[in-house]
Amino acid sequence: MPIEIQKDIILKGDCLEILKSFPDNSVDLVFADPPYNMQTEGELLRTDGSSFNGVTDKWDKFEDLHAYDDFSIKWLQECKRVLKKDGAIWVIGSFQNIFRLGYIMQDLGFWILNDVIWSKPNAVPNFGGTRFQNSHETLIWCSKSKNAKYHFNYKTMKHINGDKQMKSVWDIGICIGNERLKDSDGRKIHSTQKPEQLLYNVILSSTEKGDLVLDPFFGTGTTGVIAKRLGRHYIGIEREDAYIEAATKRLNSVQLDLDTDLIDNTYEAKPPRYSIKKLIDLGFLSVGQMLYSKDKKYSAEICPNGNVKVGDFEASIHKASAKFLNRSNNNGWDYFWCEYKGNFVDINSLRYLADKKGGLK
Numbered sequence: 095m096p097i098e099i100q101k102d103i104i105l106k107g108d109c110l111e112i113l114k115s116f117p118d119n120s121v122d123l124v125f126a127d128p129p130y131n132m133q134t135e136g137e138l139l140r141t142d143g144s145s146f147n148g149v150t151d152k153w154d155k156f157e158d159l160h161a162y163d164d165f166s167i168k169w170l171q172e173c174k175r176v177l178k179k180d181g182a183i184w185v186i187g188s189f190q191n192i193f194r195l196g197y198i199m200q201d202l203g204f205w206i207l208n209d210v211i212w213s214k215p216n217a218v219p220n221f222g223g224t225r226f227q228n229s230h231e232t233l234i235w236c237s238k239s240k241n242a243k244y245h246f247n248y249k250t251m252k253h254i255n256g257d258k259q260m261k262s263v264w265d266i267g268i269c270i271g272n273e274r275l276k277d278s279d280g281r282k283i284h285s286t287q288k289p290e291q292l293l294y295n296v297i298l299s300s301t302e303k304g305d306l307v308l309d310p311f312f313g314t315g316t317t318g319v320i321a322k323r324l325g326r327h328y329i330g331i332e333r334e335d336a337y338i339e340a341a342t343k344r345l346n347s348v349q350l351d352l353d354t355d356l357i358d359n360t361y362e363a364k365p366p367r368y369s370i371k372k373l374i375d376l377g378f379l380s381v382g383q384m385l386y387s388k389d390k391k392y393s394a395e396i397c398p399n400g401n402v403k404v405g406d407f408e409a410s411i412h413k414a415s416a417k418f419l420n421r422s423n424n425n426g427w428d429y430f431w432c433e434y435k436g437n438f439v440d441i442n443s444l445r446y447l448a449d450k451k452g453g454l455k
């Protein structure tokens with residue numbers, strides 16, 4: 095009998111210990127924001143001489159790089175073990191640790207899918223003017239293994255990006271304003287609380303509704319908040335009471351988002367399987383009918399075999415639309431429009447109409 099793990103909880107303790115109690119192949123996604131090992135020494139001063147509250151926490155201290163590597167290998171190994179076969183992992187870090195983590199991840203057999211740059215328009219300046227302003231962090235997205243069938247909601251991400259393919263550089267401000275958790279004296283509760291938008295992109299792109307997301311370095315629970323908003327489950331592991339308390343309070347006030355199309359991955363639904371030939375046979379299109387680009391600048395005539403022709407050139411709707419666009423390939427269903435019952439409609443909608451009517455015109 096597989097052991098059932100409890101969902102939507104925060105487990106207090108060292109993730110190296112706690113992860114050992116998880117069964118193999120039990121989580122869909124890991125998001126890990128581990129200690130950076132910043133190696134900061136002394137007080138950081140702003141240009142006006144005031145002190146800057148950087149990452150100087152005890153949880154970020156390691157004896158040396160070997161101790162950090164040793165720790166990283168252990169938690170990454172455990173995360174790999176608990177990930178499902180087709181699961182994936184996102185790890186975030188800065189220049190101090192991300193190269194070490196990437197190297198270890200490759201050695202452990204994770205398969206890198208992308209490295210994403212979190213570009214911070216409101217990054218902290220380099221106060222001393224001794225280096226460039228460090229204005230980004232890096233996320234490494236990996237599947238459990240090279241052949242894993244990892245999850246990617248390509249169309250959903252395109253949709254939220256104004257119908258353009260989403261790139262691997264994300265402009266997201268650091269966590270400030272109402273989102274930043276503060277104590278009663280107005281001090282930040284956590285030095286490295288991540289912006290919700292970052293976790294939104296991560297979880298929305300690589301999970302489905304109901305999936306289980308594990309965060310072994312939960313901090314103030316940003317991962318749990320977004321998982322809950324998107325109808326996913328979470329398990330957070332965190333050592334510090336103050337962070338657990340802040341995360342719990344935060345999670346208790348979170349509701350499911352209202353955009354059910356995003357939550358339900360509606361944009362990922364495969365279109366009904368109808369070919370042009372099938373639409374001709376069913377009477378939604380006819381041989382000799384003209385298909386047009388949306389602006390009617392280009393047109394092609396439907397052939398009996400479901401291809402289209404322009405003069406002597408005959409091809410599929412995909413190849414014909416690619417030729418009009420001067421590209422090597424294109425999706426013709428998204429390109430062509432036609433007259434249907436007195437209206438100018440995109441041919442894609444005829445597939446849905448045919449499907450809805452069970453094939454009857």
Ligand SMILES: C[S@@+](CC[C@H](N)C(=O)[O-])C[C@H]1O[C@@H](n2cnc3c(N)ncnc32)[C@H](O)[C@@H]1O
Nearest residue numbers: 108109127153287288311312313314316332333
């Ligand atoms: C970079 S912060 C994560 C911040 C979090 N993503 C957020 O948005 O609030 C790393 C967290 O890991 C916790 N931590 C460090 N080592 C740990 C360990 N071995 N087990 C569990 N938690 C640990 C620290 O207390 C810290 O809160």
